[in-house]
Amino acid sequence: MPRDAQDHAVTAASEGAVRAFDHAVEGYLMHRADAAQRIAPVLAADPEFGMAHVLKGYLPMTAYDGTFVPRAREALAEARRHLSRATLREQGHVEALSFWIDGEVSRALSTWEDILAEHPRDVLAFRMHHFVAFWSGRPERMLAGVERVLPRWSASVPGWGAVLASRAFAHEECGNYVVAEASGREALMLDPANLWATHAVAHVMEMQGRRGEGIRFLSGLEQHWEGGNAITHHLWWHRAMYHLERREFGEALGLYDRRFRDLASPLAQAMPDFIVDAQNAASMLFRLELRGVAVGDRWVELAEKAEARVGDHLSPFTLPHRMMALAATARWEAADRVLGAMREAAQANRGDHAAVLRDAAIPVSEAVLAHRRGDYAAAVEAMRPALGVMYRLGGSHAQQDVLEQLFLDAAVRAGLDEDARLLLERAAGQHPVPPERRVGYAEVAARIPH
Incomplete structure (x- = not known):
């Protein structure tokens, strides 16, 4: 049986299909704009690849867009068909996706935690747990999740940078800023294009009032953001937040128009109503209006x-x-x-x-x-x-x-x-x-x- 990049047995037809799957998972972990498109080569190599169908269901759910839920349900049905006799780990992913689609967030989180208890290097289960815990207001579960699996990871395992970045953000949201920044910077030393690590360190600087440093930090890394998804808009929002705190309102509004709400950009055209984009824009306009x-x-x-x-x-x-x-x-x-x-x-x-x-x-x-x-x-x-x-x-x-x-x-x-x-x-x-x-x-x- 083929094995994935983190050495898990995978129910798939060939090594080539699994390598394509690893590439697709990496696209999600690293916030690549083409992450969803990377699934097509996987299914071309193996149309019955169950975990590829799981990933095809996970990704539309991350958009938190009701019009995408039918896509996730279709992918779930395909995953069930092809993973009915697969490993327990893979079947656990099917159940987690099902719970998430049905709005049973706590059960989805618990299912990913069960997977990670047996397979702490299942980077997809780890990252989905991190994502859903964050968007459901459970930072303590984000933090517990990363610290439970951390001893079983190392720099020799693909996905280590994503784990470090997630650790950074989880600690930041729980107020542990020294650990958060150290983990985020370690991830950025491995790959300066790690957008989630950049995001975590930007949050630390926001929370500590390091506004000038934050502006320089983001400016120094923006050369690595090409090919990123809507998180790049959110990083520009963070820079605008630093300017807002310095009462540089014109600069903040300029960043709104030129960067994180630039509706003429190809990425904005591809994702015109992504939830984070809506949040970025509305919160910035509201904050600016409060300041007159x-x-x-x-x-x-x-x-x-x-x-x-x-x-x-x-x-x-x-x-x-x-x-x-x-x-x-x-x-x-x-x-x-x-x-x-x-x-x-x-x-x-x-x-x-x-x-x-x-x-x-x-x-x-x-x-x-x-x-x-x-x-x-x-x-x-x-x-x-x-x-x-x-x-x-x-x-x-x-x-x-x-x-x-x-x-x-x-x-x-x-x-x-x-x-x-x-x-x-x-x-x-x-x-x-x-x-x-x-x-x-x-x-x-x-x-x-x-």
Whole structure:
């Protein structure tokens, strides 16, 4: 039986098919824009290659786009057909994909953990677990997952750089910045085109307020980003965030237009509504408007895409961002339809996803809408109960911060000093840089003791 790059037995027809599969997995690990296209040569070499069909199902799920779910289901059906008598490890991947498609995120995570308990070098199970744990607001599972498998890995095993990069991001999200930066830089020494490692170190610098260093760090690596997927847009967003914190608002807006929301670029045309792109754009425009910066008609194309996605709830964290665009363009009817669809989904479904919609996505989206309508007290009232569970929406500390700023701005405008103080205390406890040194908080922190 052929073996993959990490030395696992694989149910496949030939060594050539497995090598093509390794190449496809590497494309996913390294955030290559052609990762999905790399599956075609695998299936051309072996149409019954079950794990190739699993990967073909995993990749559309990573887009968190409801229109892609049928593709994932088709791939799952093919994988089941061809892996019914395969290894237990491969069958575990089929079950994990099935749980994920059905919205049973906790069961999917547990299944990947079961695979890794027996096969700690299964880099696909590892990376899918890392990805889904992050987007479901479980950083502690990201961290536990990487530390469990780390002793069984080494630089001699293909995929080591991806493990180091994931370790860096998991530690960053859990506040262990020294370990995070060291792991990220080690991965970058192996390959300066490791975009997830670049991303992790950029997060460390964001959280530590190292803005000038962050700008130089990203500028020095951008030559290695060619061929990357939408994460390159997100890295440009990080650079804009550094400029925003330095009150260089024109530079931040310029990066919006020239880099991470450059709709004329081939990559933007290929992925015009990827969730991270929607988050990048909406959060930057919202932050700039909070600082009094006029953003012109930039909200319009975001609102058009948001309106086309009414009823798509796969990414709870993206929902408040879509609401920002709808509200900014006064698409009140569409905004009401979004909320109605979210409420229906929360009532009709059970489990983790419905709870996140009910407890976090709906109240935060209601707050976004009330804030734009000028009903600031209602925004605070809607959002206050969700503050303690917002992390379950997914997204990083840096990304979630726009929601914290929303609540603070609403509290200040409503004259609710106790709520503003509450938010300042949250900001001081969650972020190592004090509110007095952060652009979204400094003015309020100077006025209200916390």
